[in-house]
Amino acid sequence: xxxxxxxxxxxxxxxxxxxxxxxIVKPGIRAGLGLSTISExxxxxxxxxxxxxxxxxxxxxxxSLQPEINYSRQGSNNxxxxxxxxxxxxxxxxxxxxxMEYLSxxxxxxxxxxxxxxxxxxxxxxxxxxxxxxxxxTANDLAVVAxxxxxxxxxxxxxxxxKKGLFDVLDSDYYYNDRNDYYLFGDYNTNNxxxxxxxxxxxxx
Numbered sequence: 001x002x003x004x005x006x007x008x009x010x011x012x013x014x015x016x017x018x019x020x021x022x023x024i025v026k027p028g029i030r031a032g033l034g035l036s037t038i039s040e041x042x043x044x045x046x047x048x049x050x051x052x053x054x055x056x057x058x059x060x061x062x063x064s065l066q067p068e069i070n071y072s073r074q075g076s077n078n079x080x081x082x083x084x085x086x087x088x089x090x091x092x093x094x095x096x097x098x099x100m101e102y103l104s105x106x107x108x109x110x111x112x113x114x115x116x117x118x119x120x121x122x123x124x125x126x127x128x129x130x131x132x133x134x135x136x137x138t139a140n141d142l143a144v145v146a147x148x149x150x151x152x153x154x155x156x157x158x159x160x161x162x163k164k165g166l167f168d169v170l171d172s173d174y175y176y177n178d179r180n181d182y183y184l185f186g187d188y189n190t191n192n193x194x195x196x197x198x199x200x201x202x203x204x205x
Contacts, residue, residue: 021186032197165191
């Protein structure tokens with residue numbers, strides 16, 4: 001085969017790969033409202049935001065794999081803590097807003113049904129960036145994410161997800177509340193996070 005034919009063949013082959021890759025892999029961004037709390041405690045939900053980016057890898061017409069990187073602010077508000085005041089020699093209750101900031105690395109499996117309805121499910125590794133917990137059990141978290149979404153032809157998708165942490169993130173002995181059932185803490189305190197927002201998938205040319 002002549003050098004000219006090899007060059008033409010290589011150029012055409014690389015062009016086909018480029019066109020195919022552009023059709024398969026599409027980048028995107030996502031953001032929205034997060035409502036979070038920590039399980040097995042009486043507290044209020046914390047409303048904050050999440051934001052991130054992803055690469056949608058379209059493997060079939062009905063299935064795509066989506067690696068993601070997200071920033072998420074989580075925690076619980078109005079957490080009651082019983083403690084003994086040594087100076088006053090009496091039991092007291094203080095209320096604190098618990099805050100945690102995570103960088104989440106996730107891989108979502110997206111199943112498409114009908115024109116745009118999606119089922120999304122996958123794992124997430126949450127790396128702790130910052131928090132105001134006095135005593136914690138684990139810094140990072142491993143979570144399972146599941147949700148539904150609707151994708152429009154424009155590239156905009158409306159998403160609703162629930163992220164359930166698997167690790168015990170809080171040392172409940174420090175926040176002990178065994179004198180009043182209303183403030184009772186359990187021993188397995190995990191992250192719960194509801195996410196409602198939108199994403200946009202870019203049309204790569």
